[in-house]
Amino acid sequence: MTKSLKGIKRRTLVKSGLAGILATGVAPLVLTRGTYAQEYCNAPTGDTVTLGFNVPLTGPYADEGADEQRAFELAVEHLNGEGDGGMLPTYTPSVLTGQGVLGKKVAFVTGDTQTKADAARDSARRMIERDGVVMVSGGSSSGVAIAVQGLCQEMGVIFMAALTHSNDTTGKDKKRYGFRHFFNAYQTGVAIGPSLGKAYGNDRVAYHLTSDYTWGWTTEESMIASTEKLGWKTITPVRTPVGAGDFSQYITPVLNSGADVLILNHYGFDMVNSLTQAVQFGLKDKMVNGKQFEIVVPLVSDLMAKGAGPAMKGIYGTSNWDWQLEDAASQAFTKSFGAKYGQPPSQAAHTAYVQTLLYADACERAGTFYPPEVIKQLEGFEFDGLGNGPTLYRAADHQCFKDVLVVQGKETPSNPFDLLDHVDTASRESVTYDPAIFGGELGPDTAAMC
Amino acid sequence: MSTLAMDNPATKPTGQSAEKPFFICHDIHAYYGESYVVQGVNFEVRHGEVLALLGRNGAGKTSTLRTIARLDNPALQRGEIWLDGQPVHAMKSFEAARTGIQLVPEDRRIIQGLTVEENLTLAQVAPGVGWDLDRVFGHFPRLAERRRQEGTTLSGGEQQMLAIARAMMRNIKLLLLDEPYEGLAPVIVHEIEGIVNEIKALGITTIIVEQNAVAALRLADRAVILDTGEVAFTGTANEVLDNAELRQQYLAI
């Protein structure tokens, strides 16, 4: 098989279309690689460089998607030297100038993934083929992120995954062109274990309700591993469809199952619904096996905490980042985001913002947008000042390693955005694992003509 | 519906007799979907008269009655129907009913799920009421006994009584009786015949369609015989009873 030639540039379409007709309607085989002046997909030619932000604006994760989009727009502003610069000054080592990237002004296009793999790939293809984006970012569902990451690998466009927490994204489905700053389910399990043991003891029976897709499965697996290490028992996990709305039929059996902990491997509106419904069922007030019944939500965000309202009180979970962190970078970002949007950023917004900066910085350091060079800059990159402390972009699986926050729903919030208590931090060392445990291959970094 | 001859409702149909008839069917054509079931039927009924509409199966008798009652099917495509100077052809079935046309359908159409009494009171929801409930129950004591029973659980004869009684609760100008004796035991037929005779005695203009031509002719003043959607004969009841050839050809009796 020869080097793949996938699609051609918009500007040459008319010409090749004509060629197609001349070749009596058969595929225009006359076109060869030599026809092109560029040597990689969507090499920016003018004085702008376009980035594609592909986030869910509808579907169960729409809240997170909207927040990601806000952060992307903010990041583009800051890269172009507008606004207060956000985390640009705190980020080290940085070569970002605030004058665009490689002298080009940053432009962007957006798309709605609808939280569906098909629609997300469609949208990403439109960005790549029509709008000529040189990088795609976004996520909010690991299923979507993995699907888009696969497409980006094929088309030779870098994918800076934003919100995706499944182990598979940088595990069995990892790709050379895909990078993830967000932490993953495995790290959640490792981080939350000690806190759960401390708070709820070592003799517990856990019931899992799990979103039926890659993120749910890996979260469930990681949570089972870490809680069983504590000595907890696990009742057969129950899989629930994404976006089910009413989870009552899955919650009812919990009441008589003998479990004394309910672990909700749900995210976004699913988690908001299942948690509030579980609380309505009186689970939090129940005594089972002589112990207070507890609910755990492995991955929480401010947005979900806001959606769940009082139901969130006292519930443990983990976060990638929280706006109330006191380091200078987090404060700068929160201030910048809050001034623009009137609300603090969520962890989804944070990771989206950081990924955009990291990509831009890698291009600057590489001195080109040529993906293989950009990839080299990101692989094994050690940085700080983006809100998570010292962080490593591991070369082996393109996963970032940094501290993980353990949080708990606040009992008495002081303001409508003060919803999570930062109760513990799992160190970067403790959540680092051997990349081999999840398998997968990154694949080649050869540039493609998309 | 569009070809209905309604452009000038004031125009009186052609071919009237000297005495102004009470009810006129003038050249009516009606279709069930694509099948042409009433093919230009003409006849007249005088006030207070009973007309027997006869013919073999499929001759178009029921279709003619349904057309007169202005039901959706068969659809009247052409022709005029006049009752007491009112253009029935331009009406919908509920309007025809309010004008005073009452069809007692061949399968009685007792409404499922409604009691005897409900079936009856339903007839007095719309304006143009006739007998009241007491008078009906006075006339039909068997219905009075079963007033709380569901209408469709009655026997065939009782259902026929109910159907007629229901019609009587409307203000009737023209009664259309479709096969009143059909499927009933001889004893019951006799009973219904008695009721129909009483109605005749009240002077209600009636068109009766009946397989049992002899029974119908006993009752009727005049008769119209239909054959494949057209009028084959018009005359007095006795002319039909006396003409064996006619009976043989069109009625098979």
Added chain:
Amino acid sequence: MNATAKTLFSMSRRDLITLVIFALVVLAMPIWLSPLGAAYPGLMQKFAIYAIFALGFNILFGLTGYLSFGHAAFLGVGSYTAVWSFKLLSMDVIPAIIFAVILSGIFAVAIGYLSLRRTGIYFSILTLAFAQMSYNLAYSVLTPITNGETSLQLSLRDPRVLDLAFGPREPGLPSASLFGHTFSGLEAFYFCAVVLLLAFFIAQKIFSSPFGMMLRAIKSNQTRMNYAGFNTRSYAMTAFVISGMYAGLAGALLAITDPLAGAERMQWTASGEVVLMTILGGVGTLIGPVIGAWLIKYFENIFSAFNDTALTHFFGFVPDGLREVVVAISSKFVGEGWQLTLGLLFVLVVMFLPGGIMEGVRRIRGLFGSGRTPQTGAVSRPQAAE
């Protein structure tokens, strides 16, 4: 209307002209779509693929009047089969298409056998129920086959026994190929376009064949056909299976242009979409469903991407104060609101133009008094078989 065609390839002059014009329009898409902002391979491929889907759906609904609300299930089956063919056998598109068409045909036989026992809305609900079951199962317990929400994708470790028997494993994910030639984006479009032309040609043959006549007769009066001794169900069944295979073909092409198969493709809203396409374009006409498919896909991909900035630019001629108002109102109908426009358009079409866009074209043509006879097989309004 050449019902007496002797050989497979003879066709009426009129059909031939239609086919040639259609071929020119399809093959020249990269040119005429360019000013419309739609001339990129991803969308043009969709134009070709969904046109095939709608063509096939129309063979069932347009000809027999059976309104299936579950046709997306066959599309999904086609996609999954094609991706599995890529994974297990070869990246060549020919086996993928063949398997997809056969398997969706088998699926159609099974679902059609049960659903066609009922007519009218009962038929619609049965097909809907089967499609929803397929969708829900694909999402949950069939995950080992469908990869659930994440969607079925190629992986570096796929066996691909045929490909690997002839050559070593290349680094990276392979792409679909035809006899060893790997498709580029535009080539993939031309491949789909050629398949569309073929599908269109077959649809033309079906429309003008005695079989097509029989299907129309089922639509106009099934009971009478039954009385006349025709086994209408077997005719309807054949139409159902053919249209299922068209859907399977479309599904396979979706997988060829982008080797991923997701369960959402089978959801009932996807089935509803092909109904919209067919009605919007003109049910029972040959070209109508194709136009409907293009229109909806254009709306979905281009219209939906209009934003306030684009609108402000578009309404540049409107005075300043008023412009904001115009933009604010019109922005409800484009961008994220594109479905509102689609829904309104659809309601208006069903109410005032039951023959869809094609009827509009005929009426306009009639207005100018060219007085030509309606197009082959034009049927003015949808009618459920009841």
Added chain:
Amino acid sequence: MNAILAQLLNGLDKGGAYALIALGLTLVFGTLGVVNFAHGALFMLGAFCAVAFRQLITLETVTLDPEKLSPWGAPLEIRTPLAQSWFGDFGGVLIEYSVPLSILLAIPVMAIIGIAMERGIIKHFYKRSHAEQILVTFGLAIVLQELVKAIFGANPISQPMPSVLRGAADVGMWLGMGPNVLTYPWWRLTYFLFATAIIGGVFAFLRFTTFGLVVRAGMADRETVGLLGINIARRFTIMFGLAAVVAGLAGVMYTPLVPPNYHLGMDFLVLSFVVVVVGGMGSLPGAVAAGFLLGILQSFASMTEIKSILPGIDQIIVYLTAVIVLLVRPRGLFGRRGVMES
């Protein structure tokens, strides 16, 4: 045993929603003979009546505090709900009971929407084929949901229930099983009771009023009703309004269970048709019985014990039941001869 009872309760509240939606759908179908694919959208509109009501009474005045700063350094916003500033404590009560109170808004709004729909569109489709009815109402459903999306956004908007009905009732105590053996959320019990009340109300209306008599007669035999001089078409509009109100009320009370979004109607549409078909097209008792039956079946199918025998059954039970019923009993459980057959 308790597990089964709990699932039964769960089936009853689910079934209540299904039955209410199917009831309205059947009213429309039975009297008007119209297959209304926009019925789910009416349910959704009802839910958004609750949302709109709450948004109205929680309209806030925003003032900036000149001294205090928000955590991100912007001036702090002080929000005061207008209802509270105008009505004082009563405003608080309004907000607390916004969901049940929005029924008062939903009844006239849904009636108007229903009547407008019937007069504007449905009326023209009585004599057209069922396929065309499906199509136009499907289009209408898209329009309605997109309008709601344009106004209220794509995200679900949660509606809090009154605090007295939060938490769970100790149903086990009532049944003499001892404390905390069987608990069930108050609001779900309320929903079940509410559904039963509405269903009872509709049946009583049909049973004991002249209008109801005409409607029952019209559902059974429209032709004969016309022969008795009754203009049934005039009552269709009212019936459509009533069906819209029933669907809307089902939607209002559903909001605290699942935060409504614009897509809610489509989610329920397929299901409600399945319920109607299982119950028997045009049969009101059938719609109610099938609603509860499917709710209970769905609830039981979600039990781990059942899923371990029949994996995935919880996902397809509703459709599977529909297919089996349609193939074995084409008229559904309570269907009458001659409905949708010809």
